[in-house]
Amino acid sequence: xxxxxxxxxxxxxxKVKSLNKHYFFTSALSIFEIISGINSQKxxxxxxxxxxxxxxxxxxxxxxxxxKVLIKSFNLPFNDTDSEATKIMMHKIIDSDSYQDxxxxxxxxxxxDYILKTFIEHDQDINDVIQKNINNxxxxxxxxxxxxxxxxxxxxxxxxxxxxxxxxxxxxxHLETNDVNNIDYIKSLDHYYEHxxxxxxxxxxxxxxxxxxxxxxxAGSNDGLDYQHLTYTSNxxxxxxxxxxxxxxxxxxxxxxxxxxxxxxxxxxxxxxx
Numbered sequence: 001x002x003x004x005x006x007x008x009x010x011x012x013x014x015k016v017k018s019l020n021k022h023y024f025f026t027s028a029l030s031i032f033e034i035i036s037g038i039n040s041q042k043x044x045x046x047x048x049x050x051x052x053x054x055x056x057x058x059x060x061x062x063x064x065x066x067x068k069v070l071i072k073s074f075n076l077p078f079n080d081t082d083s084e085a086t087k088i089m090m091h092k093i094i095d096s097d098s099y100q101d102x103x104x105x106x107x108x109x110x111x112x113d114y115i116l117k118t119f120i121e122h123d124q125d126i127n128d129v130i131q132k133n134i135n136n137x138x139x140x141x142x143x144x145x146x147x148x149x150x151x152x153x154x155x156x157x158x159x160x161x162x163x164x165x166x167x168x169x170x171x172x173x174h175l176e177t178n179d180v181n182n183i184d185y186i187k188s189l190d191h192y193y194e195h196x197x198x199x200x201x202x203x204x205x206x207x208x209x210x211x212x213x214x215x216x217x218x219a220g221s222n223d224g225l226d227y228q229h230l231t232y233t234s235n236x237x238x239x240x241x242x243x244x245x246x247x248x249x250x251x252x253x254x255x256x257x258x259x260x261x262x263x264x265x266x267x268x269x270x271x272x273x274x
Contacts, residue, residue, distance in 0.1 A: 003271070005059070006229050006241040007033040009264045014053045016268065025060040027232050028086045032065065033225060035089055036123035038116060044099035052094050063087050066231040073197045074171060074188040081110035082122075089114065123225070130224030134212060159256065163202050167192065200233035200257055207253045220245070233259060240267045 002023045005013075007030040034051060038044050054061070063083050064072070071078040085107075092105045106115050168189070172178060175185055192198075205227060212219070226245040233239060236259045239246065246261050254261070262271075 001237045001271075002235060003238045003240055003267070004229075004232050004236045005267075006030060006239070006243060007225075008242050009240045009267070010034070010054060010059070011050050012264055013050070013057050013059060016057070023060070024058070025062055026054075027062045027229070028065045028083045029225065029228055029232070031061065031090050032086045032119060033123065035086065035093065035116070036119040038093070038099070038102060039120065041099040044093075044102055048093055048096070048102075051090050055090070055094060061087075062232065066228040069231045070170075070198065070201075071174065073192055073195065074174075075191040076174070076184075076188055079110065081112050085109050085112070085114045086119075089116070089119065126228065127222055127224035130227055131219040131221065134209065134219040134223070137209070137213065156256075159203070159206070162206055163199075166202055166206055197234045198231065200259065201230045203256050204230045204233065204249075204253065207256065208249070211250065211253065233257075238262050238267070238271070240264060 003025070005024060005026045007026075010026045010030045011034065031051070031054070034047050038047050063086070065080070065083045065086065068078055068080045068083055088107060088109070089105065092107075093102055096102045096105065102116055106113065108114070171185060171188055171192075175182065175188070177185060179185065208227070211217075223245060226243060229241075239259055239261050240263070241247075241261065242264050247263070249261065
């Protein structure tokens with residue numbers, strides 16, 4: 001069995017004695033979120049201890065941020081220094097002695113300068129952009145259109161069509177082309193469908209956006225990073241989280257997935273005892 005632990009569960013890693021019976025992993029995104037919350041001496045002490053516990057645990061870390069996971073699924077080149085910088089910053093924080101020391105951490109990687117503020121600002125940028133996009137789309141749908149959406153539940157074949165359009169749009173945006181005959185576009189799309197590693201991610205992103213439109217539910221300030229954690233749902237059996245963002249996912253969405261969401265309590269009391 002394979003389990004992905006998101007940020008709020010990784011922060012509770014000290015409560016877990018051993019993880020060696022199954023395959024458990026988290027991501028560079030979880031580490032990034034922990035680092036980006038260091039904004040005071042109090043948060044420094046708390047989060048440094050969490051990073052130390054993670055580093056000493058049996059938990060595997062996939063050192064790839066969401067953008068890299070997405071681009072890699074299309075077999076496209078991607079110059080990524082942020083993932084490695086997250087790893088470096090984690091160890092430098094563990095080795096530091098105070099919040100003031102952490103503020104002095106500075107290094108260059110691939111021509112990019114990194115300090116603690118870099119992570120804090122990038123965290124805010126991700127959430128702001130995704131929140132703005134979702135809320136702008138919600139505002140474009142009036143009550144009458146919303147009622148029509150509710151009366152027309154997405155069917156499996158319709159979902160596949162929407163998903164393919166979503167995937168193609170993402171790829172064209174990245175390649176900065178509208179030409180369906182573009183060689184890079186064709187090769188990348190063929191590679192994606194041959195491996196299909198992000199099917200859960202695109203399915204969830206599409207359906208969650210759809211249900212947000214139906215209910216008129218605007219995105220929260222941290223929903224951007226919650227969406228990004230979905231890039232790690234390939235080839236997993238369980239997604240472990242206490243985040244309300246995932247607990248409100250309706251059964252109509254869950255039935256389209258090949259993994260299950262469970263909370264940390266269930267993970268700790270049932271899974272780890274087996």
